[in-house]
Amino acid sequence: MSQPIIELRHVTQRYGDHTILKNINLTLESGKFYTLLGPSGCGKTTILRTISGFNQVTAGDVLFDGQRINDVPANHRNVNTVFQDYALFPHLTVAENVAFGLTLKKLPKADIATKVAEALKLVQLADFGNRAISALSGGQQQRVAIARAIVMQPQVLLLDEPLSALDAKLRRAMQSELRDLQQRLGITFLFVTHDQEEALAMSDEIFVMNNGEILQSGSPVDIYDEPINHFVADFIGESNILPGKMVADYQVAFNGQQFECSDAGIPANEPVEVVMRPEDLTLTTPAHAKLTVTIDTQLFRGDYYEISATDDRGHDWMIHSVNPAEDGATLGVNFRPQDLHVMRLHEKEAEFDARLETYEGTEESSRDQT
Numbered sequence: 001m002s003q004p005i006i007e008l009r010h011v012t013q014r015y016g017d018h019t020i021l022k023n024i025n026l027t028l029e030s031g032k033f034y035t036l037l038g039p040s041g042c043g044k045t046t047i048l049r050t051i052s053g054f055n056q057v058t059a060g061d062v063l064f065d066g067q068r069i070n071d072v073p074a075n076h077r078n079v080n081t082v083f084q085d086y087a088l089f090p091h092l093t094v095a096e097n098v099a100f101g102l103t104l105k106k107l108p109k110a111d112i113a114t115k116v117a118e119a120l121k122l123v124q125l126a127d128f129g130n131r132a133i134s135a136l137s138g139g140q141q142q143r144v145a146i147a148r149a150i151v152m153q154p155q156v157l158l159l160d161e162p163l164s165a166l167d168a169k170l171r172r173a174m175q176s177e178l179r180d181l182q183q184r185l186g187i188t189f190l191f192v193t194h195d196q197e198e199a200l201a202m203s204d205e206i207f208v209m210n211n212g213e214i215l216q217s218g219s220p221v222d223i224y225d226e227p228i229n230h231f232v233a234d235f236i237g238e239s240n241i242l243p244g245k246m247v248a249d250y251q252v253a254f255n256g257q258q259f260e261c262s263d264a265g266i267p268a269n270e271p272v273e274v275v276m277r278p279e280d281l282t283l284t285t286p287a288h289a290k291l292t293v294t295i296d297t298q299l300f301r302g303d304y305y306e307i308s309a310t311d312d313r314g315h316d317w318m319i320h321s322v323n324p325a326e327d328g329a330t331l332g333v334n335f336r337p338q339d340l341h342v343m344r345l346h347e348k349e350a351e352f353d354a355r356l357e358t359y360e361g362t363e364e365s366s367r368d369q370t
């Protein structure tokens with residue numbers, strides 16, 4: 001691994017009695033697209049503020065290019081932020097907005113003009129320099145906010161839910177544009193969203209957060225296929241999650257039967273949760289199936305039917321099928337061993353305890369140094 005551009009080591013943030021960030025460890029490499037994904041209030045913006053320098057951490061270290069920057073003020077960090085509400089100056093033109101940071105730096109006017117023109121070209125607003133902000137669409141304002149950040153040539157760009165004000169179609173278009181822009185600029189993006197589809201589509205690596213903790217990090221495919229616990233499996237995509245018990249490596253029991261699965265290393269007899277994605281399940285006749293369900297309802301989603309069903313033990317199932325099924329019908333469900341993923345029941349708690357121990361040790365040692 002090359003030298004990380006940003007590292008958070010055992011970062012904890014407390015406000016009064018509330019611990020907002022709990023022992024956060026995070027590493028960002030140069031030139032990659034990262035996403036912080038989690039529900040409202042889980043601490044995503046607080047992580048951005050920690051990196052940009054608007055928050056003083058309660059404990060832990062923030063590193064930029066290997067150097068500790070805890071005490072470096074925000075305006076001396078080579079990091080820029082694009083905010084959710086864009087925070088543009090309504091009384092300035094597009095070009096004046098983009099030029100703002102460079103003007104503060106007192107760069108020569110000709111240099112500013114060249115850099116502003118380049119940034120506007122990158123966000124496809126080359127001819128919009130003289131426009132008033134009020135004469136732009138939401139998507140165009142969003143691009144001005146990005147141009148204003150990238151004109152400063154930061155090594156890291158932080159984006160705090162920058163697409164949330166856009167309608168669904170424009171949002172999708174901007175997802176591709178942002179991803180494309182990040183690759184052309186070759187700088188590190190740290191993008192915040194609570195939209196799991198957006199995170200899966202855009203990122204090289206996702207950090208899934210809940211309650212001030214990073215629960216899992218990995219590529220979109222890893223996180224989707226191998227969620228570490230119930231929260232991640234439930235938050236990312238749709239999941240069928242059932243209680244089960246490990247029988248042996250690659251063998252799990254649930255619903256009173258034994259099935260081949262994709263996981264090894266969990267001891268026999270350990271209680272687990274079994275995860276299956278609705279699109280990995282196929283409906284067939286009961287005689288040829290691993291399980292039998294009764295169809296409850298279905299919703300037409302355009303390219304598939306979202307089918308709700310119940311098995312003979314009363315568990316609810318969600319199945320995506322290209323063909324409709326008849327309400328009330330008894331049908332069989334099939335799946336492949338590789339589509340059956342097993343999670344340890346208490347993964348999160350066990351991991352957290354282990355991390356907390358490391359963190360408590362670190363907090364003491366950093367106190368010793370001061």
Ligand SMILES: Nc1ncnc2c1ncn2[C@@H]1O[C@H](COP(=O)(O)OP(=O)(O)OP(=O)(O)O)[C@@H](O)[C@H]1O
Binds near residue numbers: 045
């Ligand atoms: N300055 C502060 N003082 C006290 N509490 C704060 C402060 N800043 C944030 N919080 C609390 O910290 C928690 C995390 O907030 P944060 O803005 O980081 O969450 P978020 O994941 O970005 O949420 P959202 O998606 O809604 O923006 C919230 O409960 C918030 O109320």
